[in-house]
Amino acid sequence: MAKVLMKGNEALAEAAIQAGCRHYFGYPITPQNEVTAYMAKRMPEVGGVFLQAESEVSAINMVYGAGGAGARVMTSTSSPGLSLMQEGISYLAGAQVPCVIVNIMRGGPGLGDIQGAQGDYFQSTKGGGHGDYKLIVLAPSTIQEMADLVQEAFDIADEYRNPVVILGDGMLGQMMEPVDFENVKKTKRNLPEKTWATTGRGNREHRNVINSLYIDPPVLEKHNYVLFEKYKRAEQNEVRYEMVNCDDAEVILVAYGTMARVAKNVMNIARREGHKVGLIRPISLWPFPKEPFKKTVDQVKGYLVVEMSMGQMVEDVQLATECKKPVHFYGRPAGMIPEPSVMLEKIKQIAGGAR
Amino acid sequence: MAVVFEKTKGLTDVPFSYCPGCTHGIIHRLVAEAMEELGVLDKAIGVASVGCSVFAYEFFNCDMQQAAHGRAPAVATGIKRVHPDKVVFTYQGDGDLAAIGTAEIVHAAARGENITVIFVNNANYGMTGGQMAPTTLIGQETLTTPYGRKAEVNGYPIRMSEMLSTLEGVAYIERTAVYDVKHVIQAKKAIKNAFLAQIQKKGFSMIEVLSTCPTNWGMTPVEALKWVKDQMEPYYPLGVYKNTLEEVK
Ligand SMILES: Cc1ncc(C[n+]2csc(CCOP(=O)(O)OP(=O)(O)O)c2C)c(N)n1
Ligand code: SF4
Ligand SMILES: [Mg+2]
Numbered sequence A: 001m002a003k004v005l006m007k008g009n010e011a012l013a014e015a016a017i018q019a020g021c022r023h024y025f026g027y028p029i030t031p032q033n034e035v036t037a038y039m040a041k042r043m044p045e046v047g048g049v050f051l052q053a054e055s056e057v058s059a060i061n062m063v064y065g066a067g068g069a070g071a072r073v074m075t076s077t078s079s080p081g082l083s084l085m086q087e088g089i090s091y092l093a094g095a096q097v098p099c100v101i102v103n104i105m106r107g108g109p110g111l112g113d114i115q116g117a118q119g120d121y122f123q124s125t126k127g128g129g130h131g132d133y134k135l136i137v138l139a140p141s142t143i144q145e146m147a148d149l150v151q152e153a154f155d156i157a158d159e160y161r162n163p164v165v166i167l168g169d170g171m172l173g174q175m176m177e178p179v180d181f182e183n184v185k186k187t188k189r190n191l192p193e194k195t196w197a198t199t200g201r202g203n204r205e206h207r208n209v210i211n212s213l214y215i216d217p218p219v220l221e222k223h224n225y226v227l228f229e230k231y232k233r234a235e236q237n238e239v240r241y242e243m244v245n246c247d248d249a250e251v252i253l254v255a256y257g258t259m260a261r262v263a264k265n266v267m268n269i270a271r272r273e274g275h276k277v278g279l280i281r282p283i284s285l286w287p288f289p290k291e292p293f294k295k296t297v298d299q300v301k302g303y304l305v306v307e308m309s310m311g312q313m314v315e316d317v318q319l320a321t322e323c324k325k326p327v328h329f330y331g332r333p334a335g336m337i338p339e340p341s342v343m344l345e346k347i348k349q350i351a352g353g354a355r
Numbered sequence B: 001m002a003v004v005f006e007k008t009k010g011l012t013d014v015p016f017s018y019c020p021g022c023t024h025g026i027i028h029r030l031v032a033e034a035m036e037e038l039g040v041l042d043k044a045i046g047v048a049s050v051g052c053s054v055f056a057y058e059f060f061n062c063d064m065q066q067a068a069h070g071r072a073p074a075v076a077t078g079i080k081r082v083h084p085d086k087v088v089f090t091y092q093g094d095g096d097l098a099a100i101g102t103a104e105i106v107h108a109a110a111r112g113e114n115i116t117v118i119f120v121n122n123a124n125y126g127m128t129g130g131q132m133a134p135t136t137l138i139g140q141e142t143l144t145t146p147y148g149r150k151a152e153v154n155g156y157p158i159r160m161s162e163m164l165s166t167l168e169g170v171a172y173i174e175r176t177a178v179y180d181v182k183h184v185i186q187a188k189k190a191i192k193n194a195f196l197a198q199i200q201k202k203g204f205s206m207i208e209v210l211s212t213c214p215t216n217w218g219m220t221p222v223e224a225l226k227w228v229k230d231q232m233e234p235y236y237p238l239g240v241y242k243n244t245l246e247e248v249k
Helices: A008-018 A033-045 A056-068 A079-094 A121-125 A143-160 A170-174 A217-237 A257-272 A291-296 A313-320 A340-351 B024-038 B052-059 B072-082 B094-100 B102-110 B160-164 B181-199 B221-235
Strands: A004-007 A023-026 A049-052 A073-077 A099-105 A136-138 A163-169 A176-179 A241-244 A251-254 A277-282 A284-286 A302-307 A327-331 B044-048 B063-066 B087-093 B116-121 B170-177 B204-210 B239-243
Touching: A004 A008, A008 A033, A008 A073, A008 A099, A008 A143, A008 A163, A008 A170, A008 A176, A023 A033, A023 A056, A023 B072, A033 A049, A033 A170, A049 B072, A056 A073, A056 A079, A056 A099, A056 B063, A056 B072, A056 B102, A073 A079, A079 A099, A079 A121, A079 A163, A079 A217, A099 A143, A099 A170, A121 A163, A121 A284, A136 A143, A143 A163, A143 A176, A143 A217, A163 A170, A163 A257, A170 A257, A241 A257, A241 A291, A251 A257, A251 A340, A257 A277, A257 A302, A257 A340, A277 A291, A291 A313, A302 A313, A302 A340, A313 A327, A327 A340, B024 B052, B024 B087, B024 B116, B024 B181, B044 B052, B044 B072, B052 B063, B052 B087, B072 B087, B072 B102, B072 B116, B087 B094, B087 B181, B094 B102, B094 B116, B094 B160, B102 B160, B102 B204, B116 B160, B116 B181, B160 B170, B160 B204, B160 B239, B170 B181, B170 B221, B181 B204, B204 B221
Parallel strands: A023 A049, A023 A073, A073 A099, A099 A163, A136 A163, A251 A277, A251 A302, A302 A327, B044 B063, B044 B087, B087 B116, B116 B204, B170 B204
Antiparallel strands: A004 A176, A136 A284, A241 A277, B170 B239
């Protein structure tokens, strides 16, 4: 099949179906409404289930039930909806139920606005629900990459028995770009059989139980260690990032998702003006890529982190560089796009030795 | 030697965590026996809720999922949509079902979700030490209504069976009690009917069971049984509220 022109939201929905997702539960919210509409239309065509829940609280618990029962299952929402899902996400992580959760972020806090923004980085990568747990968080910056990562997300979820988040923003959800579904990039994985799923006991000797309750503290402690062994494996195997023009760079821009597209343009303009500028684009926000910073920290004068927020990922960059070099920040919240001219100005200041 | 009585295969050997005289135990046995007699244990998937029955996933001898407080009907929906031919049930208390989980139960019923709900109404939050539930009676003393529940402050107790039976998607709803042998037998019949409704793919079914909480009510088990009969039953009349079964057994 040739490339097709599609909206980000529709492409991610189609990618999910092509990845074998046959159960989708969701609740309408802008700017991800195209996902629910697309699923409502497509799922019956492929013999799948689309169900509009009465709330995001309910949707994420339907995901828990379906995922626990062995299905490839997905939900999608935007920021306020993700807040409502936090309880369920904690249970999903605790009970080790695989699923894919899409957050097409908008401006906040509160009802905020419906413009694409990046204010949910902390919520996705640092918890949000209660207890010690981690989500694997993937942030595409093109619509093709959205399709690639959705496919990958289902496999990662199944391999690790853990929820995987696709973190996009309203702009990525709404824009149109060509996508090629036949040549999606996929990692080869040996996916384990879901022998733990509640399918009804049949002839099975043992009962299958999906549960996050371990009332005996030493037993719960052990369960937490099991989870963190798994997270350690993910930190070793699931780190993704892109580095552009970093070899000789004195100033490195750091951005993810939509913001990275703007940053790449600014980098090119700066290069044309004679500045040695590179770009680090984290693709997995958790596990956060530390390597590109280790590789570059000795050579650069400083980093400029740009986000469509008041500054969240910047803290991970500070940790990854161990504060060996100045980490500057420029961002705008509320769905306002950071100005390329301001970015250029800051690049020049950092190149000139600003700390 | 001839076997006169055997424990149902529907329960595991794990000892119950319930207080002495608590009727949660009787209700467990009825649900387990009903599943065994209908021959659906091998295809049953249960959902435990949050309350004293939180460990139900250890007691029922079938596949189980444990759900967040109030969310069991949503979890059961997810399971049933993956396995429409399996028998899916929830086991929920009155705080779980009628307070924090009101939206989930109403919409599962409204969708006619083909699941069975066992609703244990003991007029308080047992597990957390006996606070007011939506079902707590007017005048009833609890930890959070130390002067008795007052309508001016807390409004009136909710009758869930009556409310839900107005919904089109509902196939079977009956309120039962387990305070004497006659009612225990009736309760089991009701639970079987609810599962039958699901097996016949009729839609949502729920059995409300008036249950005791001697520990938090501050009564002996016998006094508690009498309290259900004298105080609860008049406000929560027993009986079938909705029935679309083809043949009632
Ligand atoms: C989100 C959340 N809020 C509160 C609690 C605490 N909690 C545990 S059980 C319970 C009440 C259960 O009462 P009920 O459903 O009536 O069951 P019973 O114990 O009476 O059988 C509460 C409030 C919790 N576990 N989760
Ligand atoms: S606290 Fe009440 S409901 Fe809970 S087990 Fe004890 S008697 Fe039963
Ligand atoms: Mg109760």
